Amino acid sequence: MIDLKAQDISVKRGDFELPPLSFSLKSGELIALKGPNGSGKTSVLKMLQRRLRPDRGEISGLPDIIGCVGIEPTLMGSWKVSENIQWIESLSRKTCDAKILSGIEHLRHKRFDHLSLGWQRRVELALFLSLNLPLYLLDEALSPLDTEARLSARTEIERMKFSGTAFLVTSHREGDFDSLATRVVTLS
Amino acid sequence: MRTLLQKDIRNARFILWPALWLGVPLLLILQFSIDRFSFESIPWKTAYWITFFFSSTALFYRSFAQEHRFQNFSLYLAFKTPRWQILLSQMLVHIGVLFLLSLFYLLLILVFWSPRELPWVHLLMVSIFVSCALAPFGTLLGLMLQIEREFLFSIFFMPLSTPLVLAAYGLSEAWSWNWMSLVLSFLVIGSFLSFFLFEFFFDELI
Numbered sequence: 001m002i003d004l005k006a007q008d009i010s011v012k013r014g015d016f017e018l019p020p021l022s023f024s025l026k027s028g029e030l031i032a033l034k035g036p037n038g039s040g041k042t043s044v045l046k047m048l049q050r051r052l053r054p055d056r057g058e059i060s061g062l063p064d065i066i067g068c069v070g071i072e073p074t075l076m077g078s079w080k081v082s083e084n085i086q087w088i089e090s091l092s093r094k095t096c097d098a099k100i101l102s103g104i105e106h107l108r109h110k111r112f113d114h115l116s117l118g119w120q121r122r123v124e125l126a127l128f129l130s131l132n133l134p135l136y137l138l139d140e141a142l143s144p145l146d147t148e149a150r151l152s153a154r155t156e157i158e159r160m161k162f163s164g165t166a167f168l169v170t171s172h173r174e175g176d177f178d179s180l181a182t183r184v185v186t187l188s
Numbered sequence: 189m190r191t192l193l194q195k196d197i198r199n200a201r202f203i204l205w206p207a208l209w210l211g212v213p214l215l216l217i218l219q220f221s222i223d224r225f226s227f228e229s230i231p232w233k234t235a236y237w238i239t240f241f242f243s244s245t246a247l248f249y250r251s252f253a254q255e256h257r258f259q260n261f262s263l264y265l266a267f268k269t270p271r272w273q274i275l276l277s278q279m280l281v282h283i284g285v286l287f288l289l290s291l292f293y294l295l296l297i298l299v300f301w302s303p304r305e306l307p308w309v310h311l312l313m314v315s316i317f318v319s320c321a322l323a324p325f326g327t328l329l330g331l332m333l334q335i336e337r338e339f340l341f342s343i344f345f346m347p348l349s350t351p352l353v354l355a356a357y358g359l360s361e362a363w364s365w366n367w368m369s370l371v372l373s374f375l376v377i378g379s380f381l382s383f384f385l386f387e388f389f390f391d392e393l394i
Binding site: 067071078079091 | 191198199260262267268269
């Protein structure tokens with residue numbers, strides 16, 4: 001069960017300063033972070049990913065394993081997709097849901113860095129979503145996808161949300177997560 | 189831990205080849221460097237240890253460069269992978285790759301210097317012993333200097349490892365307690381510093 005609380009978190013990096021931000025996220029909820037470029041959406045996700053320490057405020061209720069897609073590339077470029085699947089499975093000590101991975105079955109023997117950006121993202125999304133983790137941070141995760149893949153990923157996220165997974169997402173595209181969002185947090 | 193070790197072994201080819209590309213030409217240059225008065229080439233033991241230490245700079249720098257390139261640090265944070273496991277796995281693979289390098293360089297020594305006798309077992313044992321002392325210290329420095337250029341690594345690494353080069357040369361002549369204690373001190377201090385400072389520099393890097 002996820003009961004994540006961010007209380008007045010803020011961070012300063014050079015000229016940029018994220019004003020204090022508070023929100024809570026529970027299992028089965030999806031929070032959409034909105035705001036223009038440079039408003040601090042990725043910084044918020046990085047703080048939740050433990051990559052960035054907030055200068056002020058605190059974050060509680062983070063699970064041990066978090067699924068992150070889009071913040072940084074997360075798979076080994078020089079490895080095959082099947083090797084990456086094994087690597088992520090054994091590092092997370094979870095087993096992938098074969099049904100979700102069926103969409104990338106034909107790519108198993110290809111090197112990850114030989115795939116197009118769109119297919120790389122599809123592999124990352126399928127792989128991390130198939131681990132069925134309690135919390136996902138998705139940073140513009142659907143941006144490089146074509147319409148069909150976006151709809152398919154959205155349907156999977158919706159299904160997982162209803163089965164109790166928590167999501168914190170960012171997207172500049174209207175309609176990606178608008179109807180799925182439990183709350184919208186706007187950064188100025 | 190096994191997962192990290194498998195990953196590092198699989199990625200070892202990315203550090204073994206650059207180290208060899210750095211070491212083999214150096215070894216050949218040293219072989220062709222002849223003293224113009226005595227017409228003798230550089231002693232093979234000197235050439236072996238200079239090459240061994242110099243090529244290890246590519247090894248230590250590049251293993252964390254691989255991790256950095258694939259953003260593995262983000263994954264370790266998201267999956268809360270214990271830092272000591274990352275360090276230990278890297279150190280063990282470094283020792284293994286250093287052993288392979290020493291084996292390869294000794295073969296080249298045999299071909300190009302043709303020494304009257306080459307105490308293989310003794311030299312390989314000294315190489316493993318020295319590798320164990322070098323690995324914690326080199327692994328930590330490899331992580332620390334990841335944000336800098338690769339050539340800077342040698343500038344920091346070579347002066348710091350000079351006592352170890354001397355000890356390695358001394359031990360390849362014969363086992364001596366003085367040199368062994370120097371290598372052991374490197375091992376103990378290097379391990380201690382690595383385990384205590386690794387987390388700090390890991391957080392700094394991300």
